[in-house]
Amino acid sequence: MGGNGWKWLLCAPALVVLVLAASGPLVIVAIYSFLSPGNMGGVTWEFSTEAWFRVFFRRDIFEPDLVTWNTANLAIFWRSVWLSIQTTVICAVLGFPTAWFIATRSPRSRPFWLFLITIPFWTNLLIRTFAIQEMIRNNGTINTVLLWSGLIEQPLQMLFTDFAILLGMAYVFLPLMVLPLYAAMDKMNLSLIEAGYDLYGSRGAVLWHIILPLVKPGFIAGSILVFIPAIGAYVTPRVLGGGQSLMLGNLIALQFGQGRNWPLGSALAMLMLIVVVVALVIYLRTVGRSDGERRV
Amino acid sequence: MSERGAFSVTRIPGFGLIAITTFVLLYLPIVILVIFSFNEGLSQSVWEGFSLRWYEAAFANRQVRDVSIRSLWLAGVAAGLATVLATLAVLGTTRVGRFRGQTMIYALINQPLMVPEIVTGIALLIFVASIKVQTGYTGMGYLVAAHTAFCIPFAYLPIRARLETLDPALEMAAADLYASPVQAFRHITLPLMVPGILAGFMLGFVISLDTVVITEFVKSAGQDTLPTYMLGQLRRTITPEMNAIATLFLLLSLVIVTAFFLITRTRGR
Numbered sequence: 001m002g003g004n005g006w007k008w009l010l011c012a013p014a015l016v017v018l019v020l021a022a023s024g025p026l027v028i029v030a031i032y033s034f035l036s037p038g039n040m041g042g043v044t045w046e047f048s049t050e051a052w053f054r055v056f057f058r059r060d061i062f063e064p065d066l067v068t069w070n071t072a073n074l075a076i077f078w079r080s081v082w083l084s085i086q087t088t089v090i091c092a093v094l095g096f097p098t099a100w101f102i103a104t105r106s107p108r109s110r111p112f113w114l115f116l117i118t119i120p121f122w123t124n125l126l127i128r129t130f131a132i133q134e135m136i137r138n139n140g141t142i143n144t145v146l147l148w149s150g151l152i153e154q155p156l157q158m159l160f161t162d163f164a165i166l167l168g169m170a171y172v173f174l175p176l177m178v179l180p181l182y183a184a185m186d187k188m189n190l191s192l193i194e195a196g197y198d199l200y201g202s203r204g205a206v207l208w209h210i211i212l213p214l215v216k217p218g219f220i221a222g223s224i225l226v227f228i229p230a231i232g233a234y235v236t237p238r239v240l241g242g243g244q245s246l247m248l249g250n251l252i253a254l255q256f257g258q259g260r261n262w263p264l265g266s267a268l269a270m271l272m273l274i275v276v277v278v279a280l281v282i283y284l285r286t287v288g289r290s291d292g293e294r295r296v
Numbered sequence: 297m298s299e300r301g302a303f304s305v306t307r308i309p310g311f312g313l314i315a316i317t318t319f320v321l322l323y324l325p326i327v328i329l330v331i332f333s334f335n336e337g338l339s340q341s342v343w344e345g346f347s348l349r350w351y352e353a354a355f356a357n358r359q360v361r362d363v364s365i366r367s368l369w370l371a372g373v374a375a376g377l378a379t380v381l382a383t384l385a386v387l388g389t390t391r392v393g394r395f396r397g398q399t400m401i402y403a404l405i406n407q408p409l410m411v412p413e414i415v416t417g418i419a420l421l422i423f424v425a426s427i428k429v430q431t432g433y434t435g436m437g438y439l440v441a442a443h444t445a446f447c448i449p450f451a452y453l454p455i456r457a458r459l460e461t462l463d464p465a466l467e468m469a470a471a472d473l474y475a476s477p478v479q480a481f482r483h484i485t486l487p488l489m490v491p492g493i494l495a496g497f498m499l500g501f502v503i504s505l506d507t508v509v510i511t512e513f514v515k516s517a518g519q520d521t522l523p524t525y526m527l528g529q530l531r532r533t534i535t536p537e538m539n540a541i542a543t544l545f546l547l548l549s550l551v552i553v554t555a556f557f558l559i560t561r562t563r564g565r
Binding site: 004006007008009010011013014015017018019020021022023024025026028029032042094095097098100101102103104111115116117118119120122123124125126127128130131132133134135139140141143144171174190193203207211228229231232234235238239249252253256262265266269272273276280 | 306307308309310311312314315316318319321322323324325326328329332339340341342377380381382384385387388389392395396397401404405407408410411412413414415416417418419420421422423425441442444445446448452502505506508509513523526527530538539542545546549550552553556557561
């Protein structure tokens with residue numbers, strides 16, 4: 001059937017655009033993280049590991065030999081990871097019953113419930129974040145209702161806190177947890193659950209020993225799908241988090257705006273990419289392992 | 297264990313309640329946002345009567361009109377280009393057997409899905425900045441290229457799914473009837489791929505409309521799209537005009553998503 005040249009030819013236009021406007025620039029970021037910052041943004045072409053050094057450490061202004069941890073950067077890094085883990089857990093706790101609910105509807109009504117989950121997924125992330133902002137601002141819906149009911153005397157400060165970021169991220173990323181969980185439950189063999197009850201398993205035992213292991217691949221896929229955009233979040237912390245509650249994405253953006261340190265921003269972006277790759281590798285390895293289990 | 301008669305293996309106590317609560321929580325903020333777009337007064341949390349004044353204000357706002365038109369134009373162009381490129385790539389990678397480099401092609405196509413938008417955004421900022429210095433070009437080309445690349449994986453998936461379900465016997469029948477490969481493609485394969493191609497275009501369109509971070513870092517002065525305009529406004533004191541804009545925007549997404557669902561659902565039959 002001739003060579004494979006025509007296959008490459010058909011793919012070439014898409015690959016050219018992808019390399020130019022998606023993958024290629026990432027290589028430039030990697031290179032920039034090893035250059036020196038220019039005066040007005042940009043870089044000067046001198047090799048330097050200073051940017052990577054400054055991601056983790058800081059030098060004393062008066063005694064350059066005195067090196068301490070860069071606690072400001074590390075705190076933001078840790079906050080991003082921690083908020084992303086919390087978001088993933090919240091999505092899992094709410095997403096599991098929701099996916100179960102959809103999977104146990106009659107086959108006729110299932111598409112409707114799936115559609116309900118999918119709509120928010122395809123509506124603009126910014127609009128959904130804006131909707132959350134409206135709910136939790138000081139004169140927003142929640143505070144208005146609480147004040148009116150007399151439960152509180154002063155509005156609760158929810159906007160511009162870590163709680164707001166957490167709420168916003170769980171809200172926008174929840175469908176990403178529900179859909180893979182549903183996919184896993186859809187394939188589940190119900191007779192295994194029946195067997196569990198026939199053998200006098202309690203509801204808790206059946207849930208823990210039969211259902212959870214069966215939907216584990218869905219949990220892993222959902223966790224990755226939630227964790228990756230959460231660790232990369234920029235819009236949600238910017239709109240809901242305020243100046244004090246930065247995440248890694250905002251710290252990166254800062255280096256290309258007011259901060260004007262492109263190499264540092266590039267190094268931080270590479271760090272984010274490394275976290276994502278590590279998460280993906282963990283995902284692929286656990287999926288590979290649970291596939292192996294199933295074959296046994 | 298007392299409910300002998302009504303025992304169902306799929307029932308887990310409390311799950312239904314959590315699920316319904318989740319659905320309510322998912323829609324409540326959006327519903328409230330829509331309701332207050334019709335508010336007579338300035339408040340977004342105290343109802344003061346029905347009015348369309350914020351819609352009138354939104355339509356009269358020149359800047360809103362400009363950024364909306366730019367968003368729709370960009371989404372149309374980028375999704376259109378991405379659909380053409382993705383269709384070609386699907387034909388090169390689907391139903392053709394495995395070949396060397398296929399994994400790399402998949403990795404490149406799916407890469408925009410894996411990398412956080414902020415990383416792609418600053419990467420493009422750096423790249424575009426150096427091209428601007430070299431060429432002096434500051435037009436919409438950068439945004440078109442960035443959005444097209446970002447839309448390709450989303451357009452690729454439904455088109456590929458469609459081609460995979462096509463029966464090769466149809467093309468063989470065409471060949472038996474002395475159709476040339478080009479004729480068979482033109483009159484059999486391509487028309488059958490149309491639902492997938494349409495779905496791919498719509499997905500790309502919605503994704504382009506949704507993209508805010510990449511646009512924010514790639515755009516030059518005066519190239520705001522509706523999302524970057526909204527992002528800028530959210531930091532200020534906002535009026536229900538923003539609710540009205542968001543509601544119209546939501547309506548557009550809803551129409552496209554519904555159409556997408558209808559197209560992809562009829563596919564299976």
